[in-house]
Amino acid sequence: MSSKPPLTLIGGGLVGALLAQQLARRGFVVDVFEKRPDPRVSGFAGGRSINLALAERGLQALRSAGLAEQVLAHAVMMRGRMVHTADGRSGLQRYGVDDSEVIWSVSRGGLNMLLLDAAEAAGVRFHFGQGLAAADFDAGRMRVVGLDGTERDVDAPVLIGADGAGSALRAAMNAHRPLGERTDWLGHGYKELEIPPATQLPDALLRDSGGHDQFAIEPHALHIWPRGGYMCIALPNTEGSFTVTLFLPGHGAHPSFATLPDSRAAETFFREEFGDLLPLLPRFAEDYDAHPVGTLATLYLERWHLGGRALLVGDAAHAIVPFHGQGMNCGFEDTVVLAALLDGNDTAEAFAEFQRIRQPNVGAIATMALENYVEMRDSVADPRYLAKRELGARLAARAPQHFMARYRMVTFTHLPYAYALERGRAQDLLLEQLLRERNDPDAVDLDAAVATLEATLPPLPPLRHG
Incomplete structure (x- = not known):
């Protein structure tokens, strides 16, 4: 029998699935409770979200899990920022010195399902449609609620929360002992639109596409339309489309989402400010009116753990704004550090050391992500x-x-x-x-x-x- 304690993870998203797989490979018995249905059965229901940029820290975590090649087979390389200025010019600003330093656009849903498969293959037991309702940390038990509302109690002597910015485990831990939680809202939101594959656009729009096959614009770049105070970005998808994200203040002076409440007002704004982008968005009105405005915030906690009984990782501990493309990469880096610490230490020692190592670093990337928003929307031109x-x-x-x-x-x-x-x-x-x-x-x-x-x-x- 293994002397390693059984571990219960809350959240089967990207960080939870990768952490579970790495722990199972080290000999831990791992159960994962995920409130949503299994996306491999019911379809990915994570909602629309900003595309994910995979960089070296995340890639290293995937290498350690033996999954990097599988992921890169379904990713699109991005060499740098393609900056589109207000006067219609564009130019590439490379991220690195050459093609050895690139980032990769990946599908959140596709990556999540790949990680779930890998975790199950390593012996992880998943409990889908089972969300955390309450936790008794002293007794080492928790209560979960199913999609039909039924509740049951489960032994869970060691809990790890990878359940995102709205973490149910964080709420339970904070109720047990305050964690020193603070959320700084950015005051800006985002809305997603789409450039379809080139085959779905009129030929006249593609005369300057450079012959990128199924892509309407240069596929190997993260496109930015910086306008000072707000911007659009576009990331490529493997099938030839681009996910476009508009970032605007939520309220205040024009433009903001408050002053652009519907597609009619927004289309006029786009014609004036993003004249070269609008023709590439044939479903602009439908997408703008149907897609909600997402919110952006940075989460700060003074404490991430309750002794050796519970720990928060990823966005549950340190959600950041997406402007450095490091949220997933930072969470994946968490999994490498934590899996190594748990392999050979008791949970109290491992959790305390994890916080000591990671907290200053996630504070730094939170700062840099906020600074990068200003750089992307203002400075690149x-x-x-x-x-x-x-x-x-x-x-x-x-x-x-x-x-x-x-x-x-x-x-x-x-x-x-x-x-x-x-x-x-x-x-x-x-x-x-x-x-x-x-x-x-x-x-x-x-x-x-x-x-x-x-x-x-x-x-x-x-x-x-x-």
């Missing part, structure tokens, strides 16, 4: 931003041991998020000083700049790539 970006690229090419763009540290390495935040701020200050009041990288003496860089900042830590 700003001359100062572009000058610093170009000078940074030149420094990275000349002195790669001393300079790496913050985005690359976050997206393509395993450097701690907290380090990337701190180092990124120091590098940005140096770029400001080197450029002074000019927005011209060519006016900077690169040899002198490299000498200043090497004298000012220590070498980067050893980098771990996939």
